[in-house]
Amino acid sequence: MDDLIRAPATPRVHVRGGGRFPVxxxxxxxxxxxxxxxxxxxxxxxxxxxxxxxVFFTKPADAVVVGHEVPYPSATSDLHHEVELVVAVGTDxxxxxxxxxxxxxxxxxxGVGLDLTRRxxxxxxxxxxxxxxxxxxFDASAPVGELVPAAAIDDAALATLxxxxxxxxxxxxxxxxxxxxxxxxxxxxxxxxxxxxxxxDLVFMGTPAGVAAxxxxxxxxxxxxxxxxxxxxxxxxxx
Ligand code: MN
Numbered sequence: 001m002d003d004l005i006r007a008p009a010t011p012r013v014h015v016r017g018g019g020r021f022p023v024x025x026x027x028x029x030x031x032x033x034x035x036x037x038x039x040x041x042x043x044x045x046x047x048x049x050x051x052x053x054x055v056f057f058t059k060p061a062d063a064v065v066v067g068h069e070v071p072y073p074s075a076t077s078d079l080h081h082e083v084e085l086v087v088a089v090g091t092d093x094x095x096x097x098x099x100x101x102x103x104x105x106x107x108x109x110x111g112v113g114l115d116l117t118r119r120x121x122x123x124x125x126x127x128x129x130x131x132x133x134x135x136x137x138f139d140a141s142a143p144v145g146e147l148v149p150a151a152a153i154d155d156a157a158l159a160t161l162x163x164x165x166x167x168x169x170x171x172x173x174x175x176x177x178x179x180x181x182x183x184x185x186x187x188x189x190x191x192x193x194x195x196x197x198x199x200x201d202l203v204f205m206g207t208p209a210g211v212a213a214x215x216x217x218x219x220x221x222x223x224x225x226x227x228x229x230x231x232x233x234x235x236x237x238x239x
Contacts (some may be wrong), residue, residue, distance in 0.1 A: 011064040013088070013202075014146045016110065021147055024200030028084075028115055030055030030138065030204025034179050036082075039209045044105055045181070054190050057132050059115075064202070065232065066142040069156040072216045072237040073138050075117035079214045079234075082207035083173045084223045086111040087184055088147050089201040095104035098192035103185035104155055106197060112163065112224040113144035114232070115204045117211075130185055144202065145222065145230025152191050153227060158184070161225035163208060167218050175208030 012020035031037040032054065035042045051052040054179070075078060090108025115136070122135035153161075165175040177183075182190065187205060187233060214220070214234050222230040 002224055007060065009061055010048050011062050013064060013144050015149050016146050021108065022200050023060055023064050023202055024198050026059040026063060026142055026202045028057050028059060028204040029187055029206040030057060033175060033179055033208040034181060036207050044095045047130055051181055057136050059137040059142050063137060063139060063142040065140045069235045070140050071235050072145050073118060074237060076099060076120055077154060078120040079119045080119040080211045081165060081167065081172065081214050081220060082115040082117055082211050083163055084113055084115050084207050085163060085205040085224060086113040086144055087203040087205060089197050091094065091199035092199050093192055095196060098164045098189050100185045100189045103188035106188060107163060109147040109149045110224065110228060111145050111147040112222045112228045112230045113142060113204060114220065114222060116141040143230060143232045145228055148226035148228050161227060164223045166221045167214065172212055173208050173210035179208065180205065212226060
């Protein structure tokens with residue numbers, strides 16, 4: 001049967017060395033760095049044993065921005081940056097819960113991105129016990145840089161990399177990935193309890209402290225060590 005309408009195309013992220021990665025879903029982890037949980041006024045687990053379950057939320061696949069221009073969103077006056085490691089899933093997971101030790105085999109590659117957040121709407125949602133969707137899952141809320149194939153970075157090397165964000169040349173956020181409360185295999189395991197991971201899924205792994213407001217004209221450079229990079233400019237709101 002032919003499609004009866006023309007819907008937007010599946011978003012695709014560039015891959016270093018050539019080719020593109022079609023995006024299926026975007027999962028995000030909240031409160032995965034203790035210093036950021038603290039700055040947001042959330043409780044920080046006393047130990048790994050006491051960390052409970054991760055906080056997850058999602059963004060639509062077409063929230064991905066692969067170009068350099070990110071329009072300032074509607075309905076907010078407090079757009080925040082959250083620099084994050086982005087994990088790209090390259091293989092469908094089997095049905096059922098994925099063992100931590102089997103998780104790395106699903107990873108296609110890594111990149112760096114921004115979990116852009118309407119912080120004012122998120123604060124209001126938290127205060128009222130409402131969902132975070134309008135604060136997190138808006139159009140163009142997920143700028144992502146080029147993906148680097150996982151073959152180029154082993155798990156031990158990944159943990160030593162530093163995540164950083166500069167805005168207009170000034171350092172805003174910086175932390176080593178060794179500070180993640182849940183590492184990549186642990187997050188894929190936890191997600192697999194809730195969803196079937198599929199080829200094309202992206203996972204935003206959570207942000208360190210230093211989140212702050214962005215304005216039109218701001219120039220952002222996010223880095224994952226010297227391995228991956230994402231650059232974008234916040235442009236005026238669409239009218
Ligand atoms: Mn985040």
